[in-house]
Amino acid sequence: MPQPIYQVDAFASGAFTGNPAAVCVLERDRDPGWMQAVAAEMNLSETAFVRRSGDEWSLRWFTPAVEVRLCGHATLASAHILYEIGLLQPHEPARFRTLSGLLTARRDGDAIVLDFPSQPPHRIRPPAGLAVALQADPEWVGSNGSDLLVELASEELVRTLQPDLDALRRVEARGIIVTAVSDDPRCDFVSRFFAPRVGVNEDPVTGSAHTALGPFWAHRLERTTLTGYQASTRGGYVGVRVRGDRVDLRGTALTVLRGELADCAS
Secondary structure (H helix, E strand, O other): OOEEEEEEEEOOOOOOOOEEEEEEEEOOOOOHHHHHHHHHHHOOOOEEEEEEEOOEEEEEEEOOOOEEOOOHHHHHHHHHHHHHOOOOOOOOOEEEEEOOEEEEEEEEOOEEEEEEEOOOOEEOOOOOOHHHHHOOOOOEEEEOOOEEEEEOOOHHHHHHOOOOHHHHOOOOOOEEEEEEEOOOOOOOEEEEEEEHHHOEEEEOOOOOOHHHHHHHHHHHHOOOEEEEEEOOOOOEEEEEEEEOOEEEEEEOEEEEEEEEEOHHHO
16 A cells, blocks of 8 residues: 655745655554665655554654654654644644654644753863864864754854865764854854764754754853754754753744655555
């Protein structure tokens, strides 16, 4: 039986902005090797696989190369599809069981709000080769156990950064978040996210990175409600609200493609 599949632009202000994710809503358990093959075929930064489990949903995320423990934009895309195709009503929250525990999503007008764990970074000595790989001098370097967070001196440096991706691949972290305070009144900080070690050279808009960016900038700016802009080529805004050990991530999404995997691929 053909498998429906959707492509959704998440944290998007319109079609072909934000971060694209593929979403498969599964009727049965699937082999992880099949999921990884589908993600490689889709060749997006993440493909999400959602399956009903009682009143909750099992959710897994794969890059073209590996399964990951946390992904924001593909969670937003998954919730968007469940609401759009009627598997969830607008007033119902989406409850996802994941490798990072229980994550929830809810509708808020035209947006969706994700409830994620806070992952604040702690300051570390810059890893060997980091500055050379980034081709920039960090002002501050931290780690949250998964990603490195690197503060640069200005928004312009973040926007114009051209890292050596081969060298960055040798830095031991899932990804490298590069950030600076923003000069733009529409947002509080800017960021970019590089993850060549897991097959994503630069991610367009990274929800999970904002679980580190939120608490980092909330402490720096002494405010718990913030707006971040991820300054990739596609770009996208992420609303952030820090609530103790949780972070709300707010964004919009739209479906740009509906199709199905043929019998030979499903």
